[in-house]
Amino acid sequence: MKKKxxxxxxxxxxxxxxxxxxxxxGILIPDNAKEKPVKGKVISCGKGKKDEPMTIKIGDIxxxxxHAGSEIEIEDKKYLIMKExxxxxxx
Numbered sequence: 001m002k003k004k005x006x007x008x009x010x011x012x013x014x015x016x017x018x019x020x021x022x023x024x025x026g027i028l029i030p031d032n033a034k035e036k037p038v039k040g041k042v043i044s045c046g047k048g049k050k051d052e053p054m055t056i057k058i059g060d061i062x063x064x065x066x067h068a069g070s071e072i073e074i075e076d077k078k079y080l081i082m083k084e085x086x087x088x089x090x091x
Contacts, residue, residue, distance in 0.1 A: 005074055007046045010084045012056055013072075014040035014064065039063055039091070043079065056084055061091040 007013055017039045041061055048054040056062065069082030 005044055007044060007081055009046045010049050010052065010054065011081055012045040012054075012084055012087070013043045014062065014069070014080045014082065015043050016040040016078070016080060017061070038066055040080065045084075048084075054084060056087060056090065062087045063089045063091065 005013060039061065042056055042058055045054055045056055045058060064080075064082065064087050068086040069080035072079050072081050
């Protein structure tokens, strides 16, 4: 991401990690049957709330809910922006 985008407060910007197109058994999964990614890499994060510092940092690989966050587009690439509380785990 060339353009520097800094989310406010306790929000993070996540680059979703693509789901595999082929199963372990070699079966090709069509686009309409693929699940929405639930794993991604933190690209940018805010400074946290006044009384709650951020526990997530840039570069972390995280798990989040299927419908968490809002999709945004920066320089023709899709990202998710969400609150830190929408993140379920750091891998």
